Amino acid sequence: MERTLKISKIKDGTVIDHIPSGKAVKVLNILKISENTSVSIGIRVPSNMMGFKDVIKIENKFLEKIELDKISLIAPSATISIIKDYDITEKFKVDLPESVIGIVRCTNQNCITNAGEPVSPEFKVISANPLALKCIYCKREMSESDVINSL
Ligand SMILES: [Zn+2]
Structure with missing residues (x-):
């Protein structure tokens, strides 16, 4: 208990x-x-x-x-x-999804998702603990602290 x-x-x-x-x-x-x-x-x-x-x-x-x-x-x-x-x-x-769509911004300023185009940021979860995400567009990998700062 x-x-x-x-x-x-x-x-x-x-x-x-x-x-x-x-x-x-x-x-x-x-x-x-x-x-x-x-x-x-x-x-x-x-x-x-x-x-x-x-x-x-x-x-x-x-x-x-x-x-x-x-x-x-x-x-x-x-x-x-x-x-x-x-x-x-x-x-x-809570359920950590395989893809994270629309809630985290990519840290790569040159990424298409930061270019004012109608493209939602989308990441694959490559590791849950420690958290690591990978942008499906520019392949930038984001660590847990990158993610927390981008929420
Ligand atoms: Zn990106």
């Missing part, structure tokens, strides 16, 4: 669990969170499965597909729980 987090339960909202330790702030940065939203963050929470993990609880927020896709790039191990009236109504793992 994993030790439970001693932060209060939320009535409605989203719990992002099993975030690799140290990544919670990066995950939070890519989410659209309004300033009157309550967020609880657990950093370096002991986890039997992961050693340490980070956890984020966000009240009254349900994630959009693009936010889930971005989380999958930063924290491919993350699990999402949807909470409604204190109950978990849905729980799933």
Whole structure:
């Protein structure tokens, strides 16, 4: 059994669990969170499965597909729980896709996807951990930090 987090339960909202330790702030940065939203963050929470993990609880927020896709790039191990009236109504793992389309910009300024052409950036995932993507147009490889800076 994993030790439970001693932060209060939320009535409605989203719990992002099993975030690799140290990544919670990066995950939070890519989410659209309004300033009157309550967020609880657990950093370096002991986890039997992961050693340490980070956890984020966000009240009254349900994630959009693009936010889930971005989380999958930063924290491919993350699990999402949807909470409604204190109950978990849905729980799933984020899904790192084989291709990442439209959510990451290519770091190559000369790439066709940066030339104002109607071409969506598209990358193949060549490694999940550590994350590495390859642009299908210019073949530029992007490391995890390149990806995080381009989200
Ligand atoms: Zn490119």
